[in-house]
Amino acid sequence: MLKFAFRRFLGMIPMLLLISIVIFTLARLMPGDSFSGEIDPTNTNPEYIAEMREKLGYNDPLPQQYFRWITNFIQGDFGKSTRFKISVSEVIKERLPNTLLLGFTSILITYVLAFLMGMYAGRKPYTLGDNLIGTFNYLGLSIPSFVAGVFAIYFFSYKLGWFPSNGSIGIGMKEGTIEYWLSRFHHVILPAFVLAFLNIASYTQFLRNDIIENSRKDFVRTARAKGTPESKIYNVHILRNSIIPLVTFLGFDLVSIISGAIITETIFTYPGLGQLFLQSVGTRDYPVLMTLTMLFSLITLIGNLVADILYGVVDPRIRLD
């Protein structure tokens, strides 16, 4: 197992290098740079722009620019954001906690709701409750998050006033106090729900189908024959087997926690990595854009690795060595 993990880990290095080339080329293929578009004739002049382009090395040949970028990148120097004028790692550090909080909360909501609904639906398939849950789930799966986000804001923020519609923290909160954390939590719930809405569906249906399938298996019949209470059969015998495939989702969840929710964060004006990513595309902030894409790629690769390893852990039949 260790050997397998190590081998996979080594295999990631050339993959990342290839990804970096693609990212760099794609980023530079976008027309314009951070100086085009916004010209203010009263404050700046063409010489200044030319001077800054030269200074940032935008005029060098592309391969040279690539090697300069990747060398610095490997050494942990991600460059300086052309928009915020501070180092990229600082920009990301400012927003990472928000994204992590949002990601974890949404995953938590997903798991709790999916387990509750999945177990109910699996135990009582083809009943009214199961059908209601199914309808809810497919609704969630089919409504795009930007529609769900806007409706959630309209009902829960404007009509009912339960949750704030924007931001990650209330005004005048002192860091570290209980109110501070409550306020952050209060701000994160609505976007987290919208984000979870989409995932709940697949988790629930997965669990439901697995439970139905398992409940027809021999070991369940045996348990029933022994006189084991029905609730114990479902909550212990079946559930244990049914969560195995779900565990492997954990690896992919890693990705969604970090990469945030580009659309949801933007709609809720929630300052996280997703919103940052979208804005960097708009303003051609190459250093931030490329660092974020590299980060997301890395996490995706690691997520895949974790998923593969977990497969082996929960199901010895596919253990690779």
Place this chain on the structure above:
Amino acid sequence: MKRTRMHWLIVFILVLSAFLTACSSNDKAGTNKKEGSSVETSNKPQDGGTLVYALDSQPKGLFNWTFYEDAVDHEVLEFFDENLIDYDEHLKAQPHIASWTTEDNKVFKFTIKKGVKWHNGDELSVKDWEFALYTIANKDYEGSRFENVRNIVGAQDYRDGKTDKIEGIKVIDDYNIEITFDKARVNNLDNLWTYPMNRNAFKGIEVKDMLNSEVVRTKPVGLGPFKVTKVVPGESIEMERFDDYFGGKPHIEKVVIKVIDPSLSVGELKNGTLDMTSFHPSIIDQVKALDNVEAITYPGVSYYYVGFRLGTWDGEKNVMNEPKYQDKKLREAMYYAINREEWVKAFFFGVGKPVNRPIPSNHWIAADQKELKQYKYDPNKAKKLLDEAGYKDVNGDGYREDPNGKEFVINFSHYATQNPTFEARAKALAQYWEEVGLKTKLTMTDVNLYYDLLDKADKSMEVFFGGWSTGADPDPTPLWGSKYLWNYPRWVNEESDKLLDQALDISVVGTDNEKRKNLYVEWQKLFMEELPILPITELEETMAVSKRVQGVKFDVSGYNRPHEWWIKQ
């Protein structure tokens, strides 16, 4: 078992309904109260209250005049810092903290008010201003303001490292300073950098590290009516009243500036959780429909135009060598063909006004309509002009051919962003030209690439839509002079260059603004006679202000200083 469950359900429903009714009755009470207070309007300013102001996108967080770059940071700076001079409703410079005298427009003597306090308790000295000028002239300074310092005697040498002192800046005492420019110009003052920096707060910070310093990012020190108490990067800025503000104690207790996605601003305004924000003209009807908010429009300084590619950029100057649109009658006909009134009404939501010159109407140099050639919508005249110029339909396809009988197509470009109205409005323009028989092909180009192509005078940009926003300095040379990169039509005209030069020439106009204006009026006449571009519309700025906020006034230079505002309690 079952009964208790039902019981809980009933309790739950009861609680929920109680909650909902509480909500709605609260709402009613709230509106009632508001109506009541507006009846007994008291016009005496009241102290206290919190003003919530929204930005439509994240600030970059460069909260210092010397380093800021975009309009969003500027909105924040307006609340907590000051310019030494002010601009009136015609964008003429007025004394504010500093007043000045000059005899020859070369040497300026400035005197600042005594007892003006910084937020950290220091008294403002001209040395703070000197410090800002030196910072900008430093070779490590990365911002874009050197333009505004360059003309001071010795500034360039200081930047190049030839001297360690800028000769043209002479501090006389804490309140008096003399600034000498390399040459007498009429617009020396307009172009000068007049924002001080607190030199104590920046003590010990190298120029190259200033951008990253706390004083710029999170703990700025200003002179304005409010002082910053907390910055949550990318999200909000909190400020409180600065009691020692030189203009008088502000009425409002606290200001909160938040980033709110534009799609949420109408809802927030309606809920009363937002007091003030600028907004995109496209939602003006929704804002106007709100009872508790006033949609204010005030004159702006930007205008939009249709340009023609008349030539190219040879790396140093413009060369007018492109024959396709050289015929003035063609350009005039295209102008007559556009129904600007209708077009502006349809796409600028009532906040645009057709404009007849490349100068916004509120600028003091703007020429009177009567003096300029008018191009009112007249499709028949357009057709007549085209006939005269030889653009006739010879092959009977319904479109005109060029004077040589070859097919003629207007290749019209417009920039594309996420804004869905851009394509519609560009198509509408194309439609006007088609109606007089000119075949038009529209290309929508990504906005970043678009300006790149214009900078390079790319051949594909034949007829293009563009816009400029002008500043306080009325000089149109950087935009329309024949040696300037941003003269996108690549228009070269000796007469125009001569007039523009004369208007800046101290030996011609002296310090007489009237004389200078007359030259600019002459220039505008010439411009509208030559028509290198077709000016289409100027845009008003739009701002939503809650009715509980009082004392806010707007003119072309923006709003009055916020210490005069107050909140009805």
